[in-house]
């Protein structure tokens with residue numbers, strides 16, 4: 001695993017404390033959270049775990065580096081692999097630490113290189129879903145111990161699903177994967193490499209995706225909206241901010257690890273084209289700032305509480321009841337219900353079972369071969385002994401003959 005400190009503390013514009021544009025009301029920074037909630041988080045260590053998912057080459061790694069304004073490097077590539085899932089999709093765990101005032105937020109990023117790279121992408125979502133389920137399972141087991149001190153908690157608070165900027169629509173694998181992820185974690189779909197689409201294309205693409213998400217009943221994370229609030233109150237401002245965020249979904253994202261002079265003497269994180277710069281932190285160019293604000297600032301606590309109170313509780317209930325919360329066992333998009341079902345349905349176990357079967361057959365074949373060889377050896381030995389016996393018998397005959405001749409001569 002990689003331990004690193006983001007440059008948050010040192011840079012002039014730290015990712016967590018970056019000023020928001022005038023159009024968006026300034027959201028509450030993580031250090032300014034109401035005391036009680038702040039306490040809850042800090043006592044639990046201020047952990048936030050986020051998963052990035054989607055096809056290779058969509059800019060997931062670049063996005064993570066952009067988010068933490070640093071290049072995350074793996075010291076030892078072997079140790080970064082989450083071994084149980086090695087065979088299909090690798091799972092990299094990257095740790096970062098964000099500091100704001102006296103508050104430290106430890107961020108775990110789960111990267112999933114290799115997703116959807118196979119010729120047959122049927123069930124490509126399985127390793128992602130397994131990872132999320134396994135974390136819930138591990139947490140549940142630790143909680144069931146007599147001393148309920150949870151030492152290891154990698155429950156995923158947010159899954160960023162990267163959608164390819166085709167401009168057409170969602171692929172079946174996107175829909176299937178998002179469906180399954182959304183019943184287990186807070187799903188945030190994003191349009192990758194938004195700079196490859198023109199503004200009108202992006203607009204149409206966004207609305208198409210929204211339609212599919214709605215039609216397929218994919219439950220994406222949305223900032224909570226409450227009615228009955230007084231106008232001009234802080235809540236009203238927050239509601240307006242939430243509404244703006246919801247309207248921008250799915251967020252269009254641009255990632256870059258380079259900075260360029262924007263012509264006004266300021267260095268900005270951007271992608272450079274012959275016709276100009278596409279700025280990551282410019283709301284007119286993409287939704288990067290909105291997403292960062294949602295993740296690490298405004299809705300961080302909602303993502304965490306939602307994970308604990310909705311997704312983890314659902315998982316726990318399903319596992320303990322041995323049936324789904326709705327009483328309907330057949331929805332494949334829901335988390336696994338009972339260990340037996342998981343065993344038989346999980347390709348990981350299927351693979352192990354097949355390997356064991358093969359091992360057993362090979363062993364039996366080898367033993368049979370050994371037995372036949374042994375049998376053959378015995379036959380050979382008997383033939384040899386028989387041959388020897390005949391030889392000895394004929395020698396005896398000859399000797400008897402000689403004895404008789406000698407006796408005759410004697411007379």
Ligand SMILES: Nc1nc2c(ncn2[C@@H]2O[C@H](COP(=O)(O)OP(=O)(O)O)[C@@H](O)[C@H]2O)c(=O)[nH]1
Nearest residue numbers: 056057058059060061062193194195253254255
């Ligand atoms: N045009 C464009 N290219 C990007 C963007 N983000 C990343 N890339 C490029 O896409 C390629 C793949 O990026 P990478 O982060 O390795 O993708 P990953 O496989 O999803 O982790 C690299 O050449 C990046 O420079 C983006 O927002 N726009």
Ligand SMILES: [Mg+2]
Nearest residue numbers: 060061062113
């Ligand atoms: Mg990558």
